[in-house]
Amino acid sequence: MAELQNLLELNQPALAQFFAQLGEKPASVKMRAKQTLKWLHQSQVTDFSAMTDIAKATRDLLAANAEIRDLSVIRDSTASDGTRKWLFDVGTSAVDAVFIPEDDRGTLCISSQAGCALDCSFCSTGKQGFNRNLTVGEIIGQLRYANKALKADLGIEGRTPDGVQPVTNVVMMGMGEPLANYLNVFPALEMMLDDNAYGLSRRRVTVSTSGMVPQIDELARVVPVALAVSLHAPTDALRDVLVPINKRYPLKELLAACNRYLEFAPRDFITFEYVMLDGVNDQPEHAEALIKVAKQVPSKLNLIPFNPFPNSGYGKSPRERILAFQRRLSDAGIVTTIRKTRGDDIDAACGQLAGQIKDRTRRTAAKTINIHPASGSSKFPGDQQ
Structure with missing residues (x-):
């Protein structure tokens, strides 16, 4: 059969x-x-x-x-702030999707892989290793399930009278590197934009990448949506440690790709994401270096307070230091926001998604780096003495 x-x-x-x-x-x-x-x-x-x-x-x-094969839900959790997380069964592993309700929008954070092979040192997903790429149906199935579940909560069945769905924005910022699975992510994005499916505008769909340069160019060619780049460091020396793919596509190549992307993007800026790690990338000299980077690309900075997880090896930057960092960037003319932490009491915050991964990479030990505390030397790893 x-x-x-x-x-x-x-x-x-x-x-x-x-x-x-x-x-x-x-x-x-x-x-x-x-x-x-x-x-x-x-x-x-x-x-x-x-x-x-x-x-x-x-x-x-x-x-x-x-x-019509829907995803199976293992766990459905709601945080004290209304953030909702679903753990979906994808066979040998399980992946997370997170819904963030706000007054003017409802944002769904979608996973693209079971685990992640890029091994960013501060990311809970990366610590879990990698199992496989999600299929088109598993990616779009997260959006389909979320809309259906949220409409059920509202007592709405089928299509809403005006066609509006509870999920108004999608961010590909869940588990995995979306552009490492572009053959499945791109058709799913096309469905999100299709007026006969979800009808989302390109401005309301964001793909986040750690910096896969050839795939950024391909995204611009096939389905240009809003782009967010996980920067996290202002120099190649530090970024090589925090975001290892930088060794393949260093900052100069990444920034050039961002400028090329802007020719096709629905917004006139790229969002740079920057997780704040205590004593690692949050010092005044990091801010000065970051200003030089940000001025090379029309961009906005999104500072992300680090969300600790067991054995991460990193600490959260103090609130006062994050605010001082933001002020320095803003004073330099760079639009800079601080991401509000949502859903951390159910491990749904940025960097906390871990799912349940049957690791094929045999990544058995968490990797850490030798760092100097903020009160001591703040040299970047790899800097010359």
Whole structure:
């Protein structure tokens, strides 16, 4: 018996091709794809019989050859501030997605991989190792599930009267490096933007990357959405330690890619993310170096208070030091915000997502670096004496 096709894996062009393979008339395949997308992603149906504007013969054909395979939820947690985290079963591992409600938006943080192979030294996900890339259906399935669950909480079934979904913004900032899985991330992004699916604007979808330069260029070519770069250090010497992919794509190459991206981006700036690590990257000289970096690219800085996790080897920068760091950047004319910590009581804050990973990288020990406390020397690792 042939394996059933999970329709959640297919964006609109792929759905049209699937209908053609089923024998649908060439003149009808695009219409069928659009109809199906609406049922799957706007109404979140689970049964082909509910697709009432599609001919019964076609629905029967779908039932015989396809399925709608939703993600299975292991745990559903809500923090004291309303942040909600789902742990999804993806076979050998489990991944997290986080919903952050605000007065003017509802943001879903989506995972792209089970674990992460990049091994950034301050990230809980990176400490867990890497299992595999998520499929298109597993990526878009997080958004589908979140909208369905949130609408159920509101007592709304199917499509809302105005077509609006509870999730208004998506950030690809969950577990994994999205651009290391671009073959699956890009079709999922296309579904997020498709008016027949989620209809999000490119300004409301953000991809975060640690700096995979060729894939940044490919994102600009295929599906340019808002871009955030996990910078975390203002020099190559320090970034080589905190974000190891910098050894392959150093700052000069990364900043050049950011400037190229702006030609296609929906916003006129790149967001630089910068986690504040006590005594590591939060000193006045780091601020001065960061100013020089930020002025090379139209950008905004997002300072992220470090969210500790067991055996991380790092500490959170004091609030006063973060504020002083922000003032110095702002005084230099750089728009700088401090990210509000959300969901830390359920380990849903930035850098805390760890899921349940069956590690294929055999990364058995957490890596730390030798750092000088803030009260002592503040030389960057790798600096010349």
